[in-house]
Amino acid sequence: MHTFTVDYSKDRPDPRTWVNRGYFAHSLPRLIPLCQLFGHKPVVDGYDSNYGTRDRARWVACDRCGVRPEPQGVLDADTWQLGQPYTGPFNPGQPMSPTVRKQLAARGHDAGIRQPGAWPARPEGAIGCQLVIGRSPTLGFGFKVGNAGSEHVLSAHIGLGPLGALYVHTECFGTFLQRRLNPTGFHSRVVDLSFHHGRVWWSLWARRNEHRAKDPRWMSGNANINPAHYLLGPRTNTVLDRTEKTPATVHLLDGTQHAVTVRMEKWQQCRPRGRRKTFWAVDWDCPTGIPIRNHAWKGYETYGGHFPAPDGLTDADGWAEEAARLVAESCMRSRDRYGYRAPAA
Structure with missing residues (x-):
């Protein structure tokens, strides 16, 4: 263990x-008392293609515990059906290695190499x-x-x-x-x-x-x-106004710079029988992406985002630069969350 x-x-x-x-x-160790007392119950296992092709495979497994012989065997899919009890021969004494067995099978030799082998002892x-x-x-x-x-x-x-x-x-x-x-x-x-x-x-x-x-x-x-959904009605979010996209530069703590576009959006959130809430939000976009995590297949860059704006941001003269600073803080928080490590030079 x-x-x-x-x-x-x-x-x-x-x-x-x-x-x-x-x-x-x-x-x-697996506890399989029925198989230990009465022996394994061999059945034909495998799969059929779900895409209309003849991609099929058959092998042997125990219907009770799911253990497969070693090797599991290569059966003819036209002869054996899934779930059918396996009544064919076993070849538990195969002296050859799995590599040799595959090489012989690729050359069309049988000599028992496609038959299931012995059940695992433990x-x-x-x-x-x-x-x-x-x-x-x-x-x-x-x-x-x-x-x-x-x-x-x-x-x-x-x-x-x-x-x-x-x-x-x-x-x-x-x-x-x-x-x-x-x-x-x-x-x-x-x-x-x-x-x-x-x-x-x-x-x-x-x-x-x-x-x-x-x-x-x-x-x-x-x-x-949500009780408010039934008492006050469904909640809706509507954009009342938005500015034009403005170019800005995001400066990160590692010294890198990224060109982005930012704009302010005025949103209204309300229910048919409730109070109306109005707020501003920052919407930003980065065509080249800002790396925030190291991951092979999920990607490691973010290309934009949307978050509520602080009070008074829309009245500031340099609101675009302030919005870019908030984007930089958001990206740094994401880097801390994912444990981002900058690639070696």
């Missing part, structure tokens, strides 16, 4: 979050969790049942907003439940309930991070739970 922890607060420091740490335990799994004490971005709870290719078979979370949150997941553990509830396909299923922006959001056995037009309305959706 191997255990370790990760301090996530180093990547995203927040004075209102006291603890943000992950705990992991790997190489844990199946293992892993468990992980993340504990947040203090401010957390979530308020709600939910759980996920993974798909046939999920790294995390089961996962769950509970978020308490300003009090903290807890996230847990399993690797390999819970495969019996996953194969009963979500045995085929590569879409994880979630049951989730969360609260944010004055609304309640729900997902009931919905595909994770995906919505289809043919899904029933009860499967996922949201509803307004």
Whole structure:
């Protein structure tokens, strides 16, 4: 067994979050008493393409615990159907390495190399969790049942907003439940309930991070739970006036300069039966982008933004320069949040 922890607060420091740490335990022995008593229950596993092609694959897995032989085997997709009990031969005594086996298979040689091998003697799994004490971005709870290719078979979370949150997941553990509830396909299923922006959001056995037009309305959706919405009516935001775009220069603490355009916008926020609130906001744009974080695929630049303006900014003669200074402060706060490191010269 191997255990370790990760301090996530180093990547995203927040004075209102006291603890943000992950705990992991790997190489844990799996308890599979039915398979240990009666042996594994081999079935045909694999996938079919969802895009009308003949991209298909078949291999062998245990229908109870999800363990695969080593190697898992390469079966003919035209002969074996998904979920069908596997009654074919095993070849547990393959002396060749996986590299040699792949090379022979690429040359069309069989000689048993495509047959499933022996079952692993000691199946293992892993468990992980993340504990947040203090401010957390979530308020709600939910759980996920993974798909046939999920790294995390089961996962769950509970978020308490300003009090903290807890996230847990399993690797390999819970495969019996996953194969009963979500045995085929590569879409994880979630049951989730969360609260944010004055609304309640729900997902009931919905595909994770995906919505289809043919899904029933009860499967996922949201509803307004703000009492003011029903007593005073829906809130609207309207732009009453705006200035022309004015060029300015943002000076950051690292000595870099970025050309931007800024303008002031006058907004009105109101409800049909409530008071009207009028305020000014700064809208800015930077075509070349201002780097604020180091990330490979999420990008590391921001190209614009919008934030409320301080009182009296619109009356100042040099409002454009003052707006550029506020943009610089906003970018520096983002850099501190993401732990930005300037690239080496």
